[in-house]
Amino acid sequence: MSQIFESLQQFWQFTGFANCAWQNLVMILIGIFFITMGIVKEWEPLLLVPIGFGMIIGNIPMFPGLNIGIYEDGSVLNILYQGVKQGWYPPLIFLGIGAMTDFSALISQPRLILIGAAAQMGIFGAYLLALLLGFAPNEAGAIGIIGGADGPTAIFLSSKLAPDLMGAIAVSAYSYMALVPVIQRPIMLLLTTKKERLIEMPKPRKVSQRERIIFPIVGFLTTAFIVPSGLPLLGMLFFGNLLKESGVTKRLANTASGPLIDVVTTLIGVTVGASTQADKFLTGKSAMIFGLGLLSFVIATASGVLFVKFINLFTKNKINPLIGNAGVSAVPDSARVSEVVGREANPSNHLLMNAMAPNVAGVIGSAVAAGILLGFLG
Amino acid sequence: MKKRLLTILAIILSGAVSLRAQNLSDLIISEVVVENETGLVDENGEHTPWLELTNTSQGTVNYAGCYLTDNKDVPKKYMIPKGVIANRLGARQVVVIRPGFEIRKGSTIYLISTDGKTIIDSIKIPSDLPADMSVRKIAMDNKKMDFKTMQEPAVPSPGLMNSEGNTESGAEKVARTDPHGGVLTLTSVSVVFAALLILLIIFTIMGNVFSGKYKRKPKKGKSSIDADTAAAIAMALDLECGDDGTAAAIATAIHLYLEDSVHDSESFVITITPRSSSWNNKKDMFRKPVR
Numbered sequence: 001m002s003q004i005f006e007s008l009q010q011f012w013q014f015t016g017f018a019n020c021a022w023q024n025l026v027m028i029l030i031g032i033f034f035i036t037m038g039i040v041k042e043w044e045p046l047l048l049v050p051i052g053f054g055m056i057i058g059n060i061p062m063f064p065g066l067n068i069g070i071y072e073d074g075s076v077l078n079i080l081y082q083g084v085k086q087g088w089y090p091p092l093i094f095l096g097i098g099a100m101t102d103f104s105a106l107i108s109q110p111r112l113i114l115i116g117a118a119a120q121m122g123i124f125g126a127y128l129l130a131l132l133l134g135f136a137p138n139e140a141g142a143i144g145i146i147g148g149a150d151g152p153t154a155i156f157l158s159s160k161l162a163p164d165l166m167g168a169i170a171v172s173a174y175s176y177m178a179l180v181p182v183i184q185r186p187i188m189l190l191l192t193t194k195k196e197r198l199i200e201m202p203k204p205r206k207v208s209q210r211e212r213i214i215f216p217i218v219g220f221l222t223t224a225f226i227v228p229s230g231l232p233l234l235g236m237l238f239f240g241n242l243l244k245e246s247g248v249t250k251r252l253a254n255t256a257s258g259p260l261i262d263v264v265t266t267l268i269g270v271t272v273g274a275s276t277q278a279d280k281f282l283t284g285k286s287a288m289i290f291g292l293g294l295l296s297f298v299i300a301t302a303s304g305v306l307f308v309k310f311i312n313l314f315t316k317n318k319i320n321p322l323i324g325n326a327g328v329s330a331v332p333d334s335a336r337v338s339e340v341v342g343r344e345a346n347p348s349n350h351l352l353m354n355a356m357a358p359n360v361a362g363v364i365g366s367a368v369a370a371g372i373l374l375g376f377l378g
Numbered sequence: 379m380k381k382r383l384l385t386i387l388a389i390i391l392s393g394a395v396s397l398r399a400q401n402l403s404d405l406i407i408s409e410v411v412v413e414n415e416t417g418l419v420d421e422n423g424e425h426t427p428w429l430e431l432t433n434t435s436q437g438t439v440n441y442a443g444c445y446l447t448d449n450k451d452v453p454k455k456y457m458i459p460k461g462v463i464a465n466r467l468g469a470r471q472v473v474v475i476r477p478g479f480e481i482r483k484g485s486t487i488y489l490i491s492t493d494g495k496t497i498i499d500s501i502k503i504p505s506d507l508p509a510d511m512s513v514r515k516i517a518m519d520n521k522k523m524d525f526k527t528m529q530e531p532a533v534p535s536p537g538l539m540n541s542e543g544n545t546e547s548g549a550e551k552v553a554r555t556d557p558h559g560g561v562l563t564l565t566s567v568s569v570v571f572a573a574l575l576i577l578l579i580i581f582t583i584m585g586n587v588f589s590g591k592y593k594r595k596p597k598k599g600k601s602s603i604d605a606d607t608a609a610a611i612a613m614a615l616d617l618e619c620g621d622d623g624t625a626a627a628i629a630t631a632i633h634l635y636l637e638d639s640v641h642d643s644e645s646f647v648i649t650i651t652p653r654s655s656s657w658n659n660k661k662d663m664f665r666k667p668v669r
Contacts, residue, residue, distance in 0.1 A: 110581035117567075117574040124563040131559045138549035140559065161549070211588050218580055226573045361574060368573050372566045377549045 019061035023278030031055030031273065037178065044178035044333075047151065050266055051174055054273020070274045081271045084166070087159045089268045090152035091236040096261025097152075097363065098240025099253045101331065103215050105356035108204035112319070112354070116361025118307030119327025120369045122147025122300025126292045127373075133288055138162055141373040143289055146173045147296025148366030149180065149328035155272065156233060157370045161377055167275040168286040172293035174272075180333045181340070183294070184325045187301045188341050192321045196309070197345035199320040201354045209247065216241040223368055229378070230371020237367060301325045304358065319354075326355040329362035402444065402491050404435035406515060406525055407501040408472060411534050412481050413509035418536045420476060427481045428474050429501075430514075430536060431489070433467040434523040440466050444498070445490035446477045453490045453497075455479055470523070474536045483507050507531055517541040 012018050034052030038045035057077070058070055070077040083089040106113060127144030135143060142158035142165055154173035158166040176183065220238035224231055243253040304327035308319050322342045326334040338355035409430040411417060420426050429446070433439045442465035447455035456478040458465065467473055481487065484505035489498045503513050511531035517540060518524050525540075556562050615628055 107581055108585065110578045110585060113574050113578045113581070114571065117571045120570050121567065124567055128559050128563060131557070136549060137552040137556075137559065137562075138547070141549075205585075205589060208588055211584060214584065215581070218584075219577060222576050222580065223573050226569065226576070364577070365570055365574060368570050369566060372569050375548075376552060376562055376566070378547075 014063045014066075016061045019063055021061065021278065023282050024059045024061045027059035027276060027278045027281060028056050031059065034175075034273075044174065046265055047174045047269055048178055050269025051171060051273040054270040055171075055276050056273075057270065058274030058277050069277075070271065071277070071280075077271065077274055080267055081275060083264075083267060084155055084170075084271050084275070085159055085163065087156050087232070089264050090156035091232040092264045093152040093261060093268065094233050094236040094367070095240040095256045096258075096264070097331070098216070098237040098242075099244045099257035100261070101241060101244075101360055101363070102356075103219075103241060103360050104207040104212060105204050105353050106360050107207045107211050107215050109354065109357045111315075112323070112357035113361040114311075115304050115307055115324055115327040115358035116329075116363075116365040117327075119300045119304035119324070119358070119362055120148065120365045121303035122149075122296040122298075122328065123366070123369050123373075125299035125303075126296030129295060130288075130292055133292070135288075136162075138377045139165055141377045142166075142169055143292050144296060145169075145366070145370055145373065146176065146289075146293035147300045147328075148362075148369060149173070149177055149297065149300065149330040149334070150363065150366045151177060152268070153233060153329075153366050153370045155268065157373060160374055164280075165285065165289060167272065167277075167281055168289040169293075170272040171276055171281075172290050174269075175290075176293055176297050177330045177333065180297075180328075180330045181337050183297050184301045184334060184337050185341055187298060188305055188322055188325050188337070191302060191305045191309075194345065196312075196321050197342065198349070199318050200346070200349050201320055201323075201351065202317075204353050204357070209245065212245040213242070213247075216245065219364065223364060227368050227371035227375065229375040230367050233367040233370065234364070237363065297328070300328045304328065320349075320351055323351055323355040323358055326359040327362045327365070329359070329366045331359050331363060332356065334362075335359040401433075401435045401437050401439045402441070402498055404433055404437075405439055405441055405444070405467075405489060406432050406434060406499045407487055407489050408432035408525065408540055409512050409514035409534065409536070410481065410487060410501055410503055411510070411512045411536075412483050412503060412507055415509050417510055417534055418474065426476050428476050428536065429481070429487060430472050430474050431467065432472045432515075432525075432539065433470060434525065435469060438466050438468050441473075443492040445492075445494060446475070446479075447488050447490060448479065448482065448485040450488060450497070453488070454494050470539060472537055472539060501527065504529075504531070510534070514540050 031052045031054070034048045034055065036052075037043045038048030038052060062069065066072075067075050068077065069075060070081050072078055123144045124147075125144075126147045127140045130140035130143045131137065138161040142154075142162040145154045145157045146169060148154065151170065151174045155166065155170050158169040162169070216238035220234060223234050227234070240253070240256050243249045243256060301324075303324075305321050305324035307327070308321040308324040312318050312321070320338075320342060322345075323335075323338045326338050328334050332352075335352055335355035339350065339352040342349050342351040407429055410427075411429075412427050414425040414427055417425060418428060420428075431441060442458055442460040444458050445454050445456060446458065447453050449455060458475065477487075481503070483503055486500050486502045488500045490496065491498050501513065501515065507513055508531055512534040513527070514532055514535075515525040515527050518526050552559075552562055611628070
């Protein structure tokens with residue numbers, strides 16, 4: 001009898017109840033909050049639901065040494081986490097993004113491409129602020145990339161520059177991407193006049209298939225020669241787009257933009273979520289990263305809108321500044337925000353296709369910015 | 379004769395390939411200590427002279443069978459033993475070796491290839507090298523593995539890659555040179571804008587070409603004929619030839635020529651490309667497929 005009691009006592013030591021700390025419970029609640037936001041509010045459910053559930057997985061209190069935790073070498077979660085840690089998943093996601101993105105809007109209106117560059121100011125604004133707050137340059141660079149509004153890029157760069165901060169950076173980037181409509185709208189309204197919001201833009205011209213095939217090749221050669229350190233992201237992005245546009249690799253494009261990106265998104269979401277173990281996540285640094293991430297989004301949005309207003313000083317064909325926010329690379333969410341806010345001012349004004357140009361330029365811009373930071377700080 | 383030549387060529391090629399495959403030429407003598415009084419001890423616990431080899435390549439090199447000597451005329455003075463797994467030196471790794479002869483100050487140590495003839499590397503030992511100090515080669519550029527012999531004696535660093543202050547990471551360098559981040563920010567913003575500006579220029583030009591803004595100039599000869607001229611020619615032909623359809627055909631041909639709808643390889647020859655219709659299209663024919 002006493003033996004049974006002893007073994008039950010021993011079993012109790014292995015349970016989550018015996019090893020639970022209040023920090024674990026806080027993280028589990030955050031995970032449930034993410035899942036709720038994803039399901040109820042439908043804010044980036046494809047990301048928030050896996051991340052939220054990953055948070056719960058990663059914060060189940062357990063007896064150390066069972067070789068099941070994400071930070072324990074050789075455990076299943078640890079093996080899956082290598083895709084994040086070594087930076088395998090982000091280029092695969094970029095392959096899928098390339099295969100599902102239509103760059104026609106950008107090809108037909110190249111003058112809008114620079115908005116995608118202006119919005120990258122968020123990255124460097126956050127970098128400067130992070131340095132002021134005492135972060136090391138590599139950490140500051142990894143935090144700054146949150147302003148690119150690009151989860152895979154943020155994971156890719158932070159895995160190379162500041163692996164210890166990756167969990168906080170990734171969760172911050174994906175959270176703010178989900179909150180793009182909430183963050184961007186007030187800034188857009190604050191920085192534009194009613195008259196500016198009414199500006200109508202011509203429909204983009206139709207782009208031939210030949211142009212769409214040439215785009216990924218020329219785009220890749222140009223950007224990769226300037227920033228070779230961005231090769232994994234830029235290469236996969238443009239390669240995916242070539243698969244889509246070539247017209248002869250439909251099966252590959254369908255796989256890249258369908259099953260492959262779904263699998264990788266699931267794995268990246270769950271493992272990033274699981275990496276936010278309470279002892280590593282609930283720190284003062286994480287709070288600062290969340291603050292800086294928010295600021296970087298604000299700076300990025302404001303820079304894009306103000307840059308359009310600046311361009312309008314010199315051009316005859318005015319651009320609606322409401323598409324400036326789309327310079328961040330949250331595709332297509334930020335372009336959708338431009339459309340919604342534009343239609344609030346003028347219900348017949350459809351800005352979506354125009355906003356897609358800076359939006360996809362933002363994807364290229366953030367990958368280029370990540371390459372530069374990696375080159376300098378890696 | 380031909381066969382013999384081919385055999386010799388094959389032997390030479392295989393020799394060259396095997397030498398290259400092993401990358402023996404990527405080995406250097408990177409450090410030597412002559413008077414070892416308080417430093418590294420050997421397997422017997424004694425302070426003996428030592429030298430260090432570095433593999434500067436990205437591949438593994440098997441240095442077993444190579445020779446060390448301090449006399450070029452006696453290249454096989456000491457052979458590095460074969461059959462030891464540790465003789466395989468990984469990419470950019472170093473190994474400490476105790477040669478089987480006395481290392482003297484003022485001498486030059488040579489590393490000889492497995493053929494016993496080819497000198498792979500050498501290092502000159504200063505005659506005034508102090509005890510417990512080394513003469514060494516330092517990587518001036520870690521990426522290119524560019525080594526230079528240092529004149530000043532140095533504190534020995536057995537088993538470690540010799541480099542001078544260039545091992546700091548990019549972040550450390552930025553922290554030292556640009557603590558506030560202004561330079562990096564300005565540089566990065568400029569590069570992002572430059573990259574996208576180049577794309578803007580390329581795609582503006584491409585867009586103009588594809589949307590027909592830059593129309594090709596008509597070829598010589600064509601410029602002299604415009605649509606009005608073509609119509610005039612057609613009317614004149616109509617009057618001349620009556621109503622047999624010849625004029626209409628010629629007028630159509632001239633019209634198509636002016637519209638660039640025909641592609642002629644020879645000048646003054648106009649071809650009307652046959653167009654497919656449901657009458658001549660194979661898939662629209664009402665014939666059953668032949669089995």
